[in-house]
Amino acid sequence: MANYIMLQGTSSHVGKSVLTTALCRIFFQDGKKVVPFKAQNMALNSYVTKDGKEMGRAQVAQAEAAGLEPQVVMNPVLLKPTGNSRSQVILMGNPIGNMTANEYHNGYSLKALSTVKDCLQKLDREYDTIVIEGAGSPAEINLKANDIVNMRVAKLLNAPVLLIADIDRGGALASIVGTLELLDPDERDLIKGIIINKFRGDIRLLQPALDFLKEKTGKPVVGVLPYLDNLGIDDEDSVSLNDKNLPKETAELTVAVIKTPKISNFTDFDSLANEPDVLVKYIGKGESIGEPDLIILPGTKNTIEDLSYLYENGYAQEIKNSLKKSIPVIGICGGYQMLGQEILDPHHMESEIDCIQGLGLLTTRTIFAKSKSTYQVTASYIGKGFLGMTGVNEVLNGYEIHMGKTEFLDTTNHAFSITNQISNKVYQDGLISEDGLVLGTYIHGIFDNDLYRRSLLNALRKRKNLEPLQQITNQYAQKQQSYNRLANTVRNNLNMDLIHKIME
Structure with a gap:
């Protein structure tokens, strides 16, 4: 039976995908047979596997970080928005049709749950460590009844959860406390720690806030991660394009x-x-x-x-x-x-x-x-x-x-x-x-x-x-370096001993 750790966020785009990638790389470096998993992904950025199946790009990056060939079992449900509150629904890498948000959430999502369970059972047999990514926020009251990606998965596996908040956008403390307040007691019990992500500045000035969080929520702060530029790792959400138009002095x-x-x-x-x-x-x-x-x-x-x-x-x-x-x-x-x-x-x-x-x-x-x-x-x-x-x-x-x-x-x-x-x-x-x-x-x-x-x-x-450049960039080697850089940063800023204890 595998050990689990699950990453959930106070909202979308707080860094769940990147931190899942980081933990996959860390466990891979430590000699673990580790695999990423996300039950349901909503993204237009997809990938095609060797057997011709379609899956979310974030799980591809996570698989690469774990030293694995991407497989759709890592991302059994992919939703690709088509407009007018409709998405193309892709199950186990194959499109099954377009559905409205209402048709999917109130009719189909729980039917896909059996596939999610089958995938988790397969991964549980083949790997010793599973790093699970949630989606959006687990506290969306209107979506919880038919959720198949956040707390339903955590409760199914009794998986410990780390809650991530993005401090760069502001309101991190309120979003953490509010998320925990909106969860049911059994869901709140599964939250074993808090991660503050994308911090800029002097960590000493943040200490009173960290002390407050522990006192208010009873949950330990597992770490504070710095804001990282130019990660060199694939994004799944076009929101990230807003951060890409940065000047480059060497650009000709x-x-x-x-x-x-x-x-x-x-x-x-x-x-x-x-x-x-x-x-x-x-x-x-x-x-x-x-x-x-x-x-x-x-x-x-x-x-x-x-x-x-x-x-x-x-x-x-x-x-x-x-x-x-x-x-x-x-x-x-x-x-x-x-x-x-x-x-x-x-x-x-x-x-x-x-x-x-x-x-x-x-x-x-x-x-x-x-x-x-x-x-x-x-x-x-x-x-x-x-x-x-x-x-x-x-x-x-x-x-x-x-x-x-x-x-x-x-x-x-x-x-x-x-x-x-x-x-x-x-x-x-x-x-x-x-x-x-x-x-x-x-x-x-x-x-x-x-x-x-x-x-x-x-x-x-x-x-x-302009003169041609003779040096050819090795894209694969560059990406591997990016995974290692990310892993090293996360190791240095998270309490990995506490995470291992939580998982055990």
Whole structure:
């Protein structure tokens, strides 16, 4: 039987995912056979496993920190918001349909509980330590009756819980006391300690507050964690994009990513942002694209809605004007679909609109289908003409996750030759425009390939008469260093002896 520790928060975005990642790494470093678990995740940032299943990106990072290959058993339920209080419900990596919030919470969630229990039993047999992440707050009175991710899981396992509060946003003490007051007595008993996260300043000035918390709640403060910048770890929530537009003194290239309302898989661009010569800027509503060195249209959970957003807010025309200035554009997945001539939705998978005009920058047409394509791929770069890039001698790794099929309307200059890792089918992906300034592809994670990423950036540098950089960043090694840095910081600021005692 495994030992458990569960992390719950006073609200969303207090650091539960990051601290779960940290504990997974710490226990992994200590030689434990540790695994992360989150019963239900709501996020547009997802990942495709080797067997073609879809899961939340945060559990992927946690699995990596634990030295594991990601599996959907770590995140059996994934909710991907589609708009109008609706979400696509994904169970054990497979989409089962779109539901309203009412349909899910008052009809389906408890049915999914049996799957959650099965996953926990499987993990309990195979691992000696399970680090469990909650969602939002356990004290949401309107959601508690049908909760399958917070206290229901804790009570099911009799798992000890650490309650996390974000002191940087203010009101941390009130949120802790209020959360504990709103819990039932048996739930309150499961809270074994409190963590204060994202603290800036002199810890000595906080001591009276820590003493008050212990006296008021009877719960020990397990530790106070400092505010950490540039973690280098995948985020699951687009709220984190608000923290990413930070200046970088060494940046010689600027990449503008259009932050559409339903942006998904924005971690596609973290590896670009981690390069010393690159500043990645997320362009929010009302902000001008300006004159970057590259514009990227990201993936999206609702291509039609986000394409309409580009038209309504002037970004469609701004992108076209940028092209006239020879600023290149790359579209990934839904962004790739937007670059074509039109998008058809005959089955109304995304909206009631049958057809919408694309940006007209590539000679393609996309037709949405009822089925969803999810699989990992390997690829080779075969494109000609995009920014003058020639063949890149690297096996590229990535994954596809999209609805529908993109058709090519005339003689094409494909970007990649792809091998589907499940069917072994080989096919051509993406398109490069005749002028070599527009590239579209379905491959997520394409920029995580070290040689391809640097080749692209050096092509951009050449356009600015900058010397190419010869040093290639090892993305995998950099991420491992980030996990270790996080683990070391958490070790130094949490009472790990107390946590081990709590778990035992």
